[in-house]
Amino acid sequence: GRARLSHAEPRARDARSGEEEEEEDEGCYQLYPGHIPTSPLQKALLAAGSACMALYDPYRHDMVAVLGETTGCLALPNLRDKMKHHPEGYRILQERPRIRLSTLDMARLRGLPDGSLGREYVRFLEDNKVSPDTRMPPKFVDDEELAYVIQRYREVHDLMHTLLGMPTNMLGEVVVKWFEAVQTGLPMCVLGAAFGPVRLSARKLQVLATELIPWAIRSGQNASCILNIYYEQRWEQSVESLREEIGIFPPP
Amino acid sequence: AAGLCPCRAVLARRGGALRALCGSRRGLAAGPETHFGFQTVTEAERREKIYQVFESVAKKYDVMNDSMTLGIHRVWKDILVHKMNPSPGTLLLDVAGGTGDIAFRFINYVRSVRERQLQRKLRHHQNLSWQEIAESYQEDKSKSLGDSQVVVCDINKEMLKVGKQKAQHLGYSEGLSWVLGNAEELPFDDDKFDVYTIAFGIRNVTRIDLALDEAYRVLKPGGRFLCLEFSHVSNPLLSRLYDLYSFQVIPVLGEVIAGDWKSYQYLVESIRRFPPQEELKAMIEDAGFFKVDYQNLNSGIVAIHSGFKL
Numbered sequence: 001g002r003a004r005l006s007h008a009e010p011r012a013r014d015a016r017s018g019e020e021e022e023e024e025d026e027g028c029y030q031l032y033p034g035h036i037p038t039s040p041l042q043k044a045l046l047a048a049g050s051a052c053m054a055l056y057d058p059y060r061h062d063m064v065a066v067l068g069e070t071t072g073c074l075a076l077p078n079l080r081d082k083m084k085h086h087p088e089g090y091r092i093l094q095e096r097p098r099i100r101l102s103t104l105d106m107a108r109l110r111g112l113p114d115g116s117l118g119r120e121y122v123r124f125l126e127d128n129k130v131s132p133d134t135r136m137p138p139k140f141v142d143d144e145e146l147a148y149v150i151q152r153y154r155e156v157h158d159l160m161h162t163l164l165g166m167p168t169n170m171l172g173e174v175v176v177k178w179f180e181a182v183q184t185g186l187p188m189c190v191l192g193a194a195f196g197p198v199r200l201s202a203r204k205l206q207v208l209a210t211e212l213i214p215w216a217i218r219s220g221q222n223a224s225c226i227l228n229i230y231y232e233q234r235w236e237q238s239v240e241s242l243r244e245e246i247g248i249f250p251p252p
Numbered sequence: 253a254a255g256l257c258p259c260r261a262v263l264a265r266r267g268g269a270l271r272a273l274c275g276s277r278r279g280l281a282a283g284p285e286t287h288f289g290f291q292t293v294t295e296a297e298r299r300e301k302i303y304q305v306f307e308s309v310a311k312k313y314d315v316m317n318d319s320m321t322l323g324i325h326r327v328w329k330d331i332l333v334h335k336m337n338p339s340p341g342t343l344l345l346d347v348a349g350g351t352g353d354i355a356f357r358f359i360n361y362v363r364s365v366r367e368r369q370l371q372r373k374l375r376h377h378q379n380l381s382w383q384e385i386a387e388s389y390q391e392d393k394s395k396s397l398g399d400s401q402v403v404v405c406d407i408n409k410e411m412l413k414v415g416k417q418k419a420q421h422l423g424y425s426e427g428l429s430w431v432l433g434n435a436e437e438l439p440f441d442d443d444k445f446d447v448y449t450i451a452f453g454i455r456n457v458t459r460i461d462l463a464l465d466e467a468y469r470v471l472k473p474g475g476r477f478l479c480l481e482f483s484h485v486s487n488p489l490l491s492r493l494y495d496l497y498s499f500q501v502i503p504v505l506g507e508v509i510a511g512d513w514k515s516y517q518y519l520v521e522s523i524r525r526f527p528p529q530e531e532l533k534a535m536i537e538d539a540g541f542f543k544v545d546y547q548n549l550n551s552g553i554v555a556i557h558s559g560f561k562l
Contacts, residue, residue: 045504049504050507
């Protein structure tokens with residue numbers, strides 16, 4: 001459902017003290033746990049502020065998340081529709097799976113053969129010392145289904161790293177952002193892709209520009225929507241066959 | 253109860269008010285009801301929530317103050333200490349003094365007053381020998397604060413921690429003590445202090461009347477009560493602009509700078525819930541203070557209330 005945003009300021013008379021209270025009604029409903037209703041002005045300020053802060057302090061991942069939420073009003077419905085019109089994507093929207101340490105059977109995934117999605121994913125998590133639980137839950141998306149879409153996008157991000165074979169250093173992140181920018185059209189990905197390279201050395205920039213970015217763009221354009229894959233049911237599938245199925249070209 | 257929207261809070265508040273009217277003879281197990289921003293909570297819940305708010309914002313407290321008020325809070329605090337006009341030998345209790353802003357200003361002020369005193373003394377002693385001047389200078393130098401002391405009292409460990417670190421970093425050590433304590437029940441004896449200040453703290457106290465009673469108790473006869481707090485703007489145009497800024501910009505600043513929207517939403521709501529100037533004046537008078545007066549700063553965005561124990 002959509003949040004009804006109103007700027008009405010009802011004056012409520014407190015029966016006890018007769019005080020007049022003025023409230024700023026910025027949205028009448030909390031649509032999901034963690035939802036903070038915001039006015040359009042607040043969203044604009046948040047978008048600008050989070051963009052600046054993310055550039056100033058790249059370790060503020062929460063700012064990148066906020067930027068994604070406040071600027072995704074066009075791209076997210078697009079993604080949701082792509083999911084709705086695809087059988088596997090539609091199932092994901094219905095069943096709302098979450099990728100979390102508590103829902104993943106890490107021991108089983110570790111036991112899978114090398115080259116399988118599950119095994120490589122766990123290897124990626126361990127090598128880069130990251131966990132799927134550190135993804136920020138959405139706060140400023142005013143539609144509960146779209147909030148799930150962006151949550152799914154965040155949780156699938158690590159799988160993108162695995163499929164693209166990119167580590168979590170700045171270079172790897174930028175490459176994944178280029179891929180995601182082409183795939184999702186989220187302004188946050190586009191901005192991240194454009195401004196991320198600013199902090200890289202000249203040598204890395206060269207590799208980026210000549211090999212990695214063209215490959216990421218080609219793969220992104222060729223691949224089907226990455227949110228339409230029910231990854232949790234494909235742990236046994238090999239990374240290569242999944243790449244072929246989606247349409248990601250082998251990494252350089 | 254975190255995250256309740258204002259709409260629901262209105263209904264809850266009306267319900268809460270009716271319940272309170274029906275009397276506490278119903279004996280609500282959780283305690284009497286009060287407010288946390290625009291939500292209705294029990295007193296115990298409120299104390300807990302406020303503790304958590306300040307625990308969470310402690311490290312970014314000063315940065316946030318500067319961003320939200322564009323540095324103007326420094327001027328307000330300077331004005332408070334100038335109004336106090338402490339002379340060397342004053343014993344100050346700064347309650348809810350957390351990160352030490354008032355305490356440091358007090359020390360600076362007293363130090364400069366003391367220096368001027370010493371200079372004046374030296375000028376009068378110009379017919380003494382060099383030896384005698386050097387001796388008298390030495391003994392006065394060791395008392396650069398002239399026996400003035402400030403006790404910073406705060407209920408929140410994190411805020412005190414930040415304050416202590418700041419003091420170390422800025423080089424304040426003499427005449428400064430840090431005490432963990434509750435404004436509603438101060439760990440001090442009667443008639444102890446010359447001045448009691450509470451800057452931007454009384455809004456967060458759950459029972460303001462108790463805090464005022466305690467203030468009266470620990471002050472010496474002749475002692476002064478000073479309270480610096482956000483208050484009510486009567487000018488309608490300014491009030492609208494202030495509301496717009498408070499509700500639209502401040503929570504965003506909280507999210508971007510401190511990663512904490514909810515604490516700053518609480519802050520702006522709590523300002524709206526706090527009694528206006530005249531009401532606070534009446535409460536201070538009820539506690540037994542005389543010559544109670546207030547001074548509006550920035551058309552009432554902030555007010556300094558003052559009273560004396562006679």
